[in-house]
Amino acid sequence: MHHVGITVTDLATAVAFFEALGMELEGKAHAEGEFVDGVIGLDGSVSEIAMLKTPDERYRIEFSQFQTPRSVDGGSHAPINALGLRHVAFVVDDLDATLTRIKPHGAEVVRNVETYQEMLKTCYVRGPEGILIELCEYFR
Structure with missing residues (x-):
C-alpha cells in the first residue's frame, strides 16, 4: 500500500x-x-x-x-458500522500524551479509553471533519 x-x-x-x-x-x-x-x-x-x-x-x-467541483458530504460523521472506509489506526508510544497533544486540534474521544488484557490501551477519536482515528498503545 x-x-x-x-x-x-x-x-x-x-x-x-x-x-x-x-x-x-x-x-x-x-x-x-x-x-x-x-x-x-x-x-x-x-x-x-x-x-x-x-x-x-x-x-x-x-x-x-x-x-x-464543490465537495459533497460523504457522511463525515457516520458511525463506525456504516459501510465504507471508517477509520485510520495508529500505534502510539504513549496514548495519554498523544491525546493531550491532539486535543487542542479538536480531537474528541468517541467514548472511552479502554485497556484489553493488560496488552493494549486503545480508543477511537474524532478528528477534523469527523475523521475517525483509532489510537493503540501496546504494553511491552
Whole structure:
C-alpha cells in the first residue's frame, strides 16, 4: 500500500491535526488539468493536496481540498458500522500524551479509553471533519 486519500474542506486543519499525531508533511501540490480529471473522473477539478508520511516512511495519507467541483458530504460523521472506509489506526508510544497533544486540534474521544488484557490501551477519536482515528498503545 502506498497511501490512503481523504477529502477535507480545511486542508490546513487536517494537516495540523495529523502532524500533532506525529506524521510528517512530505509535500503539498496544486492539482488540476486534463491528466488529473482523467485519473479521478471529475471534469474541471481544481484541488490542493498535502501528503503526510509516518515517521518510518512506510505509510502515507493524502489530503485533498477541492475548490471545484464543490465537495459533497460523504457522511463525515457516520458511525463506525456504516459501510465504507471508517477509520485510520495508529500505534502510539504513549496514548495519554498523544491525546493531550491532539486535543487542542479538536480531537474528541468517541467514548472511552479502554485497556484489553493488560496488552493494549486503545480508543477511537474524532478528528477534523469527523475523521475517525483509532489510537493503540501496546504494553511491552
